[in-house]
Amino acid sequence: xKLVKGLLVAGVAxxxxxxxxxxxxxxxxxxxxxxxxxxxxxxxxATTTASIVNQxxxxxxxxxxxxxWIIAILNDLTVDGEVVVAGEFHDKGDAAKxxxxxxxxxxxxxxxxxxxxxxxxxxxxxxxxxxxxVQGGTIKGDVYVQANGFTLDKTATVDGNIYYASADFQSxxxxxxxxxxxxxxx
Numbered sequence: 001x002k003l004v005k006g007l008l009v010a011g012v013a014x015x016x017x018x019x020x021x022x023x024x025x026x027x028x029x030x031x032x033x034x035x036x037x038x039x040x041x042x043x044x045x046a047t048t049t050a051s052i053v054n055q056x057x058x059x060x061x062x063x064x065x066x067x068x069w070i071i072a073i074l075n076d077l078t079v080d081g082e083v084v085v086a087g088e089f090h091d092k093g094d095a096a097k098x099x100x101x102x103x104x105x106x107x108x109x110x111x112x113x114x115x116x117x118x119x120x121x122x123x124x125x126x127x128x129x130x131x132x133x134v135q136g137g138t139i140k141g142d143v144y145v146q147a148n149g150f151t152l153d154k155t156a157t158v159d160g161n162i163y164y165a166s167a168d169f170q171s172x173x174x175x176x177x178x179x180x181x182x183x184x185x186x
Contacts, residue, residue: 072104082124101129105137152177
């Protein structure tokens with residue numbers, strides 16, 4: 001059973017990582033899993049791989065300032081207490097690339113089609129990382145944006161409110177997904 005779960009996690013990791021770049025073939029051709037990526041480059045920085053989690057504590061660590069540039073969950077997840085997405089990260093963990101961070105609340109097939117969407121239930125989700133993109137799935141709880149460039153992808157939902165710390169943060173946000181509550185400066 002553990003072998004099957006291990007293979008499943010490696011497969012999901014490969015699918016999520018291959019879709020991170022959307023139209024970026026270089027990302028699609030990268031390592032099949034975070035473990036393989038780290039093994040291929042002994043000096044690899046921890047921020048160059050995805051953090052694929054299915055537990056609340058692992059999720060909180062992954063979104064912290066010491067976490068990863070991309071975080072994917074494997075199932076519905078409930079986190080007690082506030083979640084703070086903090087730190088400066090770059091696209092694919094490469095400091096030469098744009099500041100970017102992504103939370104993937106879904107799994108996908110080899111053709112980048114979303115095959116399952118997940119719900120992250122949290123009372124307060126605070127965004128302090130610039131250019132954070134939430135893609136797929138649902139954040140069930142209120143989102144507090146304290147950074148520029150927040151994106152709620154068209155495949156994502158906030159089942160709650162989005163509160164912006166300033167009008168500048170609100171004007172820099174791109175909200176294409178569904179928000180069941182209010183979206184306002186507070």
